[in-house]
Amino acid sequence: MKKILSLIMICFLLLLSACSGSNQASGDDKSSKVLKIGAVFPMSGGLALLGEESYRGVELAIEQRNKNGGVAGGKKVELVKGDAPDADAAQSEANRLINKENIKTIVGSYSSGIAQAASEVTERNGVLFWEYGAVADSITDRGYKYVLRTNPPASYLSKKHIEFIKNYLAGKLGKSLGDLKVAIAHEDSSYGTTIADEAVKLAKKEGINIVTVQPYSASSNDLSSVVLNLKKAQPDVLIEVSYLNDGILLQRQSQELGLKVPVIVGSGGGHDMADYIEGVGDSGNGIFDVAFPQYQINHEFTPGMEDFVKLYKAKYGEEPRSGHSLVHFMGTNVLLDLIDKVGEIDPDKLRAAAMKYKVDPGKTVTGWGVKFDSKTGQNTLSEPYVHQWVNGKLLAVWPEKVAVQEPQLNPNK
Incomplete structure (x- = not known):
């Protein structure tokens, strides 16, 4: 009798195991x-x-x-x-x-x-x-x-920089493309270098004069030499490609050393963060930024x-x-x-x-x-869009399909 009960128990356990395996195989686990x-x-x-x-x-x-x-x-x-x-x-x-x-x-x-x-x-x-x-x-x-x-990719950002300069900024600054002086300051990783190199190529095709390109390390704690070289070049437009900390440092030292550029255009990265405008204060008002879409934008x-x-x-x-x-x-x-x-x-x-x-x-x-x-x-x-810091808010300003406000130039910056 004990042998029969043992056989029954073994068969029962085998049956449970088979059912369990069937459930797992069918994807019920x-x-x-x-x-x-x-x-x-x-x-x-x-x-x-x-x-x-x-x-x-x-x-x-x-x-x-x-x-x-x-x-x-x-x-x-x-x-x-x-x-x-x-x-x-x-x-x-x-x-x-x-x-x-x-x-x-x-x-x-x-x-x-x-x-x-x-x-x-x-x-x-x-x-x-x-x-x-x-x-x-x-x-x-x-x-x-x-x-x-x-x-x-970076080349799309560079293209938007040159399109904005060609189709909007040059006219508003009252200059032909050939007379316009554009400078580039960029951190030297693949991010900054790619955008800068592509912008130089596209500018050359359009006959836009790149007066200086200033690479630097994003980990630098002193960008005064970059600022002084930019000051010497006297650009009408400055393209900046920065992460957050170096972007803030570049703007602060530009103010300290008296660099005045009619138009500054950032390139995403640090320039589109709320921490950036908090870090640079009122001097950031009016700075443009070619970047991923931000939140003050045409919601339609x-x-x-x-x-x-x-x-x-x-x-x-x-x-x-x-x-x-x-x-x-x-x-x-x-x-x-x-x-x-x-x-x-x-x-x-x-x-x-x-x-x-x-x-x-x-x-x-x-x-x-x-x-x-x-x-x-x-x-x-x-595609990236052009934004502008206005009274502490980053507003989409160009092209028209995304804009909530027209670009505002501040020639005294």
Whole structure:
């Protein structure tokens, strides 16, 4: 009798095991309901302020999508974060996410150096890398199969600088392009160098005179030599490409050393942060900024902007600090749309779907359209806009489709 009972118990346990295995195979376990996405951002170190701001946009997009039912028939998306304060850490964190967390797509990263390093790892491993904020053209110009970028590259920013000078500033300053004197001061990483080099090329084509180009290290604590060289060149327009701390230092020392330039035009980075105008005070009033879309902008061209600001304030208890969170929110929503369509995180399927994904300009929260170039993975319908600091607010002023106010020139600056 004991033997019979033992056999019955063994058969019962085997049956339970088989049923359990059947449930797991059919995808009823918890893991099948969660899709993981990796995130590589500088959350510590000198780039942490904008790194965190950028990450917040990704976080908000995923939280909102999960709250509204998830993707691919109710699956939730989980964000697995990696802190990458520099290029070495970016490679290390990308490797960890891929090999230990089994991540198949990684988003990032705001910084060009970090994006370059992380995407080299993802490309070798056949993992999709989505860039939402870094601008170096080389990120998408390397011909990598598994890199996609939603934001405009540096060359698009340079193009907007020259278009603004050619089509607006020259006339307002009463000068021909050939008589206009333009100077460039830029931090010397891939971010600043790419924008500066491309601006020089485009200016030459237009017959615009670049009177001096002043590179410097973003970690410098003294930019007086840069300021004195700019003062000697006497430009009508100064293009600045800076991160936050060096941008503030450059403006402060320009005031101390008596540099007066009729028009200063920043290039995103530090110039579009609230911390910038707090750091430079009244001397920042009137400075232009070619940058990602900010919040004082034509909301008819950027639908969903007000909702994003409400989401941001509800979660973080403050106003957005920069448009970097906004563009990362937009880019993440593109990825989530594609995951919803494909039904899984498969790099090849997602890339193929991305090539067919189309959105017209004026239909996203940034105002950008979406159309990926099949060779580079670059979104060709993204673009920067011209903003201006006016009474402590960064207003979109050019082109007209995004403007909430006309550009205001201050020749006494």
